[in-house]
Amino acid sequence: MSRQAEGRARFAALIRRPEEEIDLGEAALLIAGEEYPDLDVAAYLALLTRMGAEARRRVGGSRPAASALETLNHYLFEELGFAGNTENYYDPRNSYLNDVLDRRTGIPISLSTVYMTVARHGGLPIRGVGFPGHFLVKFAGEGEEIVLDPFNRGAILTEVDCQRLLDRATGGRARFSRELLGTTGTKAILARMLGNLKGIYAATRQYAKALACVERILLLTPDAAPEIRDRGLLLAQMQRTEEAVLALTRYLKQSPAPEDAAQVKDQLRTLRMRQALLN
16 A cells, blocks of 8 residues: 555544544644655654643633733744745645644644644634634633634734625625634534645646545545536546546436536536547
């Protein structure tokens, strides 16, 4: 078994656990192992544990929560130098946790992963928030809720700040509601990470890497129709015609009246013509 295959098997085994038992940091590092087959996952997990222990030492029994969060923010963003990558946002390294830890920069979801993992080791109840277009985190404990943005040095956000973020993501077409600040489960976080990478690799025509992302998403959500379709389309780009036909046929059976049915059927006709010519 290749190291990439071994890493994917480890990822599959990890995400079969109950949601609350999935280690987000470990799963994110196993995603990175697809790009870096020789990645020492244990070494990076040990680094996160050390960072968490240091955070716990500094935070101690700090009260109120705002004081503990200020201490954590100072440690991560002032001392360790983590920051959002505004200059090269779509660099895929921003999505790989080992690179984020090495380079101290990333995108909202990867920096939030660092923040959540260190906070968990440090004893702070921080959860992920799958806010549209910009992943956030929030402190939720003892009847208190504080929303933070790790991409912007852990800034505490008001509802006005959240509306501004939403305006950027939707072009001003949506209004903020507190429902958008609901917590996001570990599997959904991982799927969003992989979706970001899929988009980057598809846009740069790195179809094999995009396909690897889709196949991991399908390990998380096996019946996700859009991913089944995208798998078929990527396989078609890679000239893996028979597999593409099977995937797209499955998509149409699973989603009998999707909005893109006509386009997918056209693609299937093209692929079947290609099959006929090969035979």
